[in-house]
Amino acid sequence: MTEPNTAIPEGKQTLLGLYVTAKQAYEKWRAEPEKVMIIDVRTPEEYLFVGHPAMGWKIPVATQSYEWDAVKGQFPMKLLPDFVSRVSQVAKPDDTILVTCRSGGRSAIAANLLAKAGFKNVHNIIDGIEGDAVEDATSVFLGQRLKNGWKNSGCPWTYKLTPDRMVLPKVG
Secondary structure (H helix, E strand, O other), rough: OOOOOOOOOOHOOOOOHHHHHHHHHHHHHHHHOEEEEEEEEHHHHHHEEEEEEEOEEOOOEEEOOOOOOOOEEEEEEEEEEOOHHHHOOOOOOOOEEEEEOOOOOOHHHHHHHHHHOOEEEEEOOOOOOOOOOEEOOOOOOOOOOOOOOOOOOOOOOOOOOOHHHHHOOOOO
């Protein structure tokens, strides 16, 4: 385990301490597409409505709950217990895996679950698909995820679903 990287926000840090930006992840995949795997751990709704990297595997780490948390002011996510076993269907512990989510938090959780299961080369894509929120109080884009991330960095993405690259949890 590496020491926490103070340049990486705490919620995006991982046990393995391996990090890339979305742009770096795309370049890493483009250089060795047979050896580098991108895993998008967002929900199917996010793939459908926000878009996704076509070359990525879609393997959700959590599902959206519909129970309002008044303290946090949100509908919390619930981890899916079979995440690691679903990743194991398409990846081996020595594979190079680049994990993404909306903005780097869930992908850190996913990377840690994989690390605890023996995966050794799992990188967190720290700016995710949508990127970080604009913090400039004078900007009309305040709070919108437009700073970086896969979509804002010029990396290719699509709304077209790719069922052959989805490993979803069993329903029912």
